Amino acid sequence: MQTAINHDYADSEINSRHNIYEQLFLQACHAQLIIDPLANSVLSSNQSAQTLFHLTAEALQKVSASQLFTPSLGELIVLSEEALAEGHAWNGALAVAINHQEITLEITVTAIEYDQRKILLFVLIDSNDLQHKRENSDANQHYQSGMGHWNKVTRVFQEFERENQLILDAAGEGIYGVDVNGITTFMNPAAENILGYRAEELAGTDMHKMIHHSHLDGSHFDSCDCPILEAFRDGVVHTVEKDVFWSKSGQPVYVDYTSTPIKDNGVIVGAVIVFRDVTQKIADEQKLLSALNEVEQLKNRLELEKAYLQEEIKSEFNHHQIIGNSTAIKDIIQKIQMVAPTDATVLIHGESGTGKELIARAIHETSRRCDRPLIRVNCAAIPAELFESEFFGHIKGAFTGAASDRTGRFELADKGTLFLDEVGEIPLHLQSKLLRVLQEQQFERVGGSKTHTTDVRIIAATNKDLLEKVRQGSFREDLYFRLNVFPISSVPLRQRIDDIPLLAQHFLKRSSTRTNKLGLKIPLSELENLKNYSWPGNIRELENIIERQVILSQGEKLRFPELKHMEETSTKPAQAVNQLLNENQFKDYQRSNILSALEKCQGKVFGHNGAAELLGIKPTTLSSRIKKLKIDPKKFRSTSTEHHD
Numbered sequence: 001m002q003t004a005i006n007h008d009y010a011d012s013e014i015n016s017r018h019n020i021y022e023q024l025f026l027q028a029c030h031a032q033l034i035i036d037p038l039a040n041s042v043l044s045s046n047q048s049a050q051t052l053f054h055l056t057a058e059a060l061q062k063v064s065a066s067q068l069f070t071p072s073l074g075e076l077i078v079l080s081e082e083a084l085a086e087g088h089a090w091n092g093a094l095a096v097a098i099n100h101q102e103i104t105l106e107i108t109v110t111a112i113e114y115d116q117r118k119i120l121l122f123v124l125i126d127s128n129d130l131q132h133k134r135e136n137s138d139a140n141q142h143y144q145s146g147m148g149h150w151n152k153v154t155r156v157f158q159e160f161e162r163e164n165q166l167i168l169d170a171a172g173e174g175i176y177g178v179d180v181n182g183i184t185t186f187m188n189p190a191a192e193n194i195l196g197y198r199a200e201e202l203a204g205t206d207m208h209k210m211i212h213h214s215h216l217d218g219s220h221f222d223s224c225d226c227p228i229l230e231a232f233r234d235g236v237v238h239t240v241e242k243d244v245f246w247s248k249s250g251q252p253v254y255v256d257y258t259s260t261p262i263k264d265n266g267v268i269v270g271a272v273i274v275f276r277d278v279t280q281k282i283a284d285e286q287k288l289l290s291a292l293n294e295v296e297q298l299k300n301r302l303e304l305e306k307a308y309l310q311e312e313i314k315s316e317f318n319h320h321q322i323i324g325n326s327t328a329i330k331d332i333i334q335k336i337q338m339v340a341p342t343d344a345t346v347l348i349h350g351e352s353g354t355g356k357e358l359i360a361r362a363i364h365e366t367s368r369r370c371d372r373p374l375i376r377v378n379c380a381a382i383p384a385e386l387f388e389s390e391f392f393g394h395i396k397g398a399f400t401g402a403a404s405d406r407t408g409r410f411e412l413a414d415k416g417t418l419f420l421d422e423v424g425e426i427p428l429h430l431q432s433k434l435l436r437v438l439q440e441q442q443f444e445r446v447g448g449s450k451t452h453t454t455d456v457r458i459i460a461a462t463n464k465d466l467l468e469k470v471r472q473g474s475f476r477e478d479l480y481f482r483l484n485v486f487p488i489s490s491v492p493l494r495q496r497i498d499d500i501p502l503l504a505q506h507f508l509k510r511s512s513t514r515t516n517k518l519g520l521k522i523p524l525s526e527l528e529n530l531k532n533y534s535w536p537g538n539i540r541e542l543e544n545i546i547e548r549q550v551i552l553s554q555g556e557k558l559r560f561p562e563l564k565h566m567e568e569t570s571t572k573p574a575q576a577v578n579q580l581l582n583e584n585q586f587k588d589y590q591r592s593n594i595l596s597a598l599e600k601c602q603g604k605v606f607g608h609n610g611a612a613e614l615l616g617i618k619p620t621t622l623s624s625r626i627k628k629l630k631i632d633p634k635k636f637r638s639t640s641t642e643h644h645d
């Protein structure tokens with residue numbers, strides 16, 4: 001039973017194989033005939049043979065074999081005999097006539113043993129057809145090599161990629177290659193990371209269009225201007241810093257890159273671009289820059305603050321106790337105490353040298369702003385063209401000479417007090433600008449567009465009758481009312497004679513400390529003398545007389561013989577000419593003499609009615625003596641004649 005089954009299985013296996021062979025024979029693409037050479041008959045033909053001879057299978061079996069190869073019968077016989085003898089034979093060009101048309105066949109003949117005789121398998125190929133196919137193949141080959149340049153480029157890059165694979169994979173820099181048309185040939189993993197594209201997405205695309213199409217500001221980046229593509233034209237390495245490539249997500253990536261042309265046998269075939277993502281570096285640089293800017297601004301501000309503070313330290317006004325027991329002074333002190341804790345604007349009015357600045361400082365010192373500076377602006381000393389810059393600051397390049405940003409006084413006084421001395425001297429056309437800041441506490445630096453907010457308390461002072469100026473039209477009424485919120489009047493010395501002894505003691509202490517002549521006293525009788533002198537208003541006159549006598553005094557008692565003469569003649573300050581003076585005394589005398597001259601000329605050194613003219617010496621000589629003796633002529637200027645500091 002088992003054997004029978006195996007047998008059946010073997011039979012069916014053989015049958016199925018026969019079927020396959022038969023199908024292979026029948027459907028083979030070349031024409032095939034099985035010929036019995038002895039019987040000169042066609043035993044079988046396949047479909048291609050039937051197509052070749054334009055005959056059906058039956059018709060082919062009816063014709064003799066020699067009939068099919070009529071024009072080349074002799075060659076057919078030779079071919080058949082060779083196959084019968086050798087097992088196979090070949091003829092490259094055997095002519096046959098089909099439908100009165102001669103065609104040439106390439107024939108392979110194989111002898112097969114069948115049923116105790118030899119039969120022949122003819123495989124026939126139409127030579128024309130073959131030729132045609134060969135030509136097609138050649139053309140194809142030619143086409144392939146016509147794409148040769150591309151293939152060559154690809155090969156160059158493939159070689160590059162293969163040879164440098166390890167480096168490309170490991171490199172932290174993005175690396176990609178482009179051919180001379182800017183088409184991407186490869187890209188390494190770092191480039192994929194940086195740009196967010198996979199290599200397959202960019203391979204074969206125009207790299208410039210994909211990642212280098214726009215500048216940072218969004219404007220079109222013409223490929224003609226692209227340094228990467230430029231490398232193809234000039235053949236040199238191009239290194240570019242701080243450019244942008246565009247990532248897949250549309251974000252700009254700041255890059256530094258080098259584009260190196262690649263040559264094959266001296267011909268440029270493309271370029272390899274090595275780039276580094278410098279986004280973080282640029283962000284850090286920008287942070288650093290803005291930090292430095294901030295530091296620079298703070299430094300400027302601190303320097304200015306320092307300058308002001310130094311000015312204050314040097315200033316005699318640093319001793320701002322208000323001395324006096326008179327009703328007038330008591331009244332002023334009471335007003336100061338009332339207004340200081342508020343932020344109200346104060347307008348101090350009074351003659352020159354009657355303590356207006358002293359009052360302003362006292363208000364600031366007792367206000368909540370005392371740990372921020374009081375910034376003084378002498379409005380009479382600022383040239384009109386610099387007024388805005390002085391008050392509001394400017395930015396670099398705002399005008400000729402604006403070499404760097406400058407902080408204005410409003411900014412500097414932020415959270416502190418701004419003392420507008422000689423406020424009546426502000427030119428009319430600039431008063432509106434000041435008014436705006438006073439109203440809105442906002443301003444812009446000259447040349448800048450950023451609005452700055454400031455928190456400043458204003459104290460203004462003037463020796464002018466502002467209401468009169470308003471009437472004359474040289475002072476804005478709205479500004480006057482804005483300033484005159486809390487008026488305080490300083491009192492001239494002539495109206496506070498009772499304060500003279502106290503003031504005299506105060507100035508004596510100050511002068512003797514300065515000149516290191518301690519232990520000096522003013523006798524009561526001399527205090528009476530001082531009280532009896534008809535003082536004008538400026539307290540500096542009393543201060544100067546005392547300083548002069550401190551310098552001249554040889555004992556410990558101060559006397560003021562000059563007062564009488566001053567009263568009588570209002571000239572010749574020093575009466576010590578008959579005294580014998582030692583070197584130091586002479587120097588003191590010289591100093592005193594200069595002080596008197598300066599006082600008389602209200603600090604004017606040069607020119608007509610100047611101290612030099614009065615003393616009969618050259619202004620330059622006086623100038624250098626003043627410097628040597630550390631005298632500040634500004635101290636003697638009446639404010640109305642004071643000009644640029």
Ligand SMILES: Nc1ncnc2c1ncn2[C@@H]1O[C@H](COP(=O)(O)OP(=O)(O)OP(=O)(O)O)[C@@H](O)[C@H]1O
Pocket residue numbers: 316317319321322323324329350351352353354355356357358359463490506539540543637638639
């Ligand atoms: N009550 C006072 N007690 C002590 N010193 C005073 C007093 N009043 C004025 N002085 C002194 O007189 C001098 C002039 O004062 P101050 O500069 O404040 O006057 P001013 O009115 O602002 O002068 P100017 O109008 O010239 O600017 C200073 O040395 C100041 O110390």
